[in-house]
Amino acid sequence: MQNINQTKALEIARARGLEVKEITYGMNGCPQGLGDRAVIGFENFEDAKAFATEVGGIVSHFETKNGWYFWLNKGQAIEPYTNNDYLNDLGDNYSVVDGSDLDDVKEPLKDLVENFDGDFTAIEDFIKMKKELAEEIENAEEDEVVISSHGRYFETVKKTNMGYHEDTSTYAIGVLLSHVMNEDE
DSSP states (O other), X not given: OOOOOHHHHHHHHHHTTOEEEEEEOOTTSSOOSBTBEEEEOOSSXXXXXXXXXXXXXXXXXXXXXXXXXXXXXXXXXXXXXXXXXXXXXXXXXXXXXXXXXXHHHHHHHHHHHHTOOSOHHHHHHHHHHHHHHHHHHHHOOTTEXXXXXXXEEEEEEESEESEEEETTEEEEEEEEEOGGGGGGO
């Protein structure tokens, strides 16, 4: 770990195309205890760890809300976000489906045909919904998972990532640069 000041670390971050965010310690997003910075926009967790080692920062979780200028430091990060972090924020009606779930996607079709009541519109809608979900599962890359809600396709996401947006919050993993770094000059 190098002993460099925050200003130099921020110059390095900006030269690499990373984003710099100002940190507040006011829990409602209002300015309080300003001076620390978050560097976000890393491709993967290893890049964030390498940058933290290079400049003397700490790999951390950050959060902001829609309409806020400042970001909150939510503590040290030891691994990237996973699709489970995202699912926890989405709620109970969402689940991860993958190739092993294709039979589960197709099984309700058999039940629908066996219990057909003459309503072709319902069957067409149901088949369209299940076909879209099955196609998304089949098209997902090795490092992706498909999220469904009530049996419908919702979104395809990476298995691990460095940030995501859900509802009114944006979450990111990056490097915390303390204002104390400047006191070494």
